[in-house]
Amino acid sequence: MSFTLLSSPLQGFTDFRFRNAQNKLFGGIDTFYSPYIRLNGKLAIKPSYERDLLPENNMDLEVIPQVITNDANEFLFVAKYVQQLGYKELNWNLGCPYPMVTKSGMGSGLIKNTAQINHILDRAHSETDIIVSMKMRLGYETTKEILDVLPILDTYPIKNIAIHARIGKQLYKGGVNLDAFQLCVDNTKHKLYYNGDITSVAKFHEMQERFPSIDHWMIGRGLISDPFLPSMIKNNSNEYPINKMDLFHDFHDTLYAIYSESLSGQTHILLKMYHLWEYFSATFSNPHKVLKQIKKAQSIRNYEAAVTSIFKNEK
Numbered sequence: 001m002s003f004t005l006l007s008s009p010l011q012g013f014t015d016f017r018f019r020n021a022q023n024k025l026f027g028g029i030d031t032f033y034s035p036y037i038r039l040n041g042k043l044a045i046k047p048s049y050e051r052d053l054l055p056e057n058n059m060d061l062e063v064i065p066q067v068i069t070n071d072a073n074e075f076l077f078v079a080k081y082v083q084q085l086g087y088k089e090l091n092w093n094l095g096c097p098y099p100m101v102t103k104s105g106m107g108s109g110l111i112k113n114t115a116q117i118n119h120i121l122d123r124a125h126s127e128t129d130i131i132v133s134m135k136m137r138l139g140y141e142t143t144k145e146i147l148d149v150l151p152i153l154d155t156y157p158i159k160n161i162a163i164h165a166r167i168g169k170q171l172y173k174g175g176v177n178l179d180a181f182q183l184c185v186d187n188t189k190h191k192l193y194y195n196g197d198i199t200s201v202a203k204f205h206e207m208q209e210r211f212p213s214i215d216h217w218m219i220g221r222g223l224i225s226d227p228f229l230p231s232m233i234k235n236n237s238n239e240y241p242i243n244k245m246d247l248f249h250d251f252h253d254t255l256y257a258i259y260s261e262s263l264s265g266q267t268h269i270l271l272k273m274y275h276l277w278e279y280f281s282a283t284f285s286n287p288h289k290v291l292k293q294i295k296k297a298q299s300i301r302n303y304e305a306a307v308t309s310i311f312k313n314e315k
Contacts, residue, residue: 001215003208005230006162008135008195008220009033009066011096012275016057017262021254022223023061025247028230029223032061033135036068036093038106043077053085066135068093070105070116072123079130089131089159092120095195097137097168108137108168111145114152121156133159135195140168143180150188162193162218172221178210185213198222204233224279227251248283249311256307266300273303284314 102109139145165176195218
């Protein structure tokens with residue numbers, strides 16, 4: 001069966017700079033989802049959101065914008081905005097698990113509010129012609145929550161529903177719930193995409209065997225930890241290229257240069273790179289030691305020296 005690989009949006013990580021660098025150096029992702037737009041009650045688009053979605057910043061990519069909201073007016077405002085940029089689809093995030101989002105009744109914290117979900121979808125489909133897709137968790141407290149929502153979603157022409165097979169309060173802890181995902185497959189007429197813990201070619205094959213009807217697979221944290229993974233899945237190969245570390249070094253240097261230009265101040269740059277290294281370190285033979293070296297670097301000069309040392313030692 002042919003399949004499609006998608007990049008799950010991760011706030012603070014998979015912006016247009018990351019997307020372009022990953023696509024140019026590694027490839028393998030068919031469609032990228034942009035990190036969500038959040039309005040916080042003001043009908044205005046932040047410049048950072050605008051930069052992330054400008055067509056000229058995504059020329060060689062297929063990108064789908066995403067919104068996170070529990071307000072119909074906000075949804076409609078973002079829908080009209082992305083349409084002005086030339087996008088035909090808007091993905092609605094009901095998956096974000098972070099407390100600062102869920103306590104506001106958004107992301108996975110909205111899943112139990114079936115009336116509001118219905119209200120927003122009704123207005124989205126009656127007042128715009130945007131194509132709506134969704135990204136969800138199985139619920140926030142329990143997996144029953146999504147089963148209560150699916151009959152409502154079945155009344156709308158939603159393009160697809162990407163489901164991360166955890167509940168919100170898990171964050172990223174514990175395993176994925178494959179039985180609960182199967183119940184979703186059995187209880188909706190909509191096309192489902194699978195998301196959650198695709199971290200290796202072997203894991204991908206395991207999921208393919210478990211869910212033979214699924215042909216769209218979303219990779220989130222696994223893409224940041226291992227940007228080689230999508231192309232390896234596409235090539236059905238467990239073999240990394242001979243120049244793996246050279247390519248990864250180029251990837252790091254590309255991102256570092258871009259973020260050094262776009263972020264102001266040493267602290268912001270170092271914090272940005274540290275968060276990336278929380279994932280990057282998994283590529284190295286001693287992740288704990290690598291991350292410790294990065295964390296100890298309290299200046300740009302020390303950071304650059306640490307990176308040089310890390311790559312030299314790995315080779």
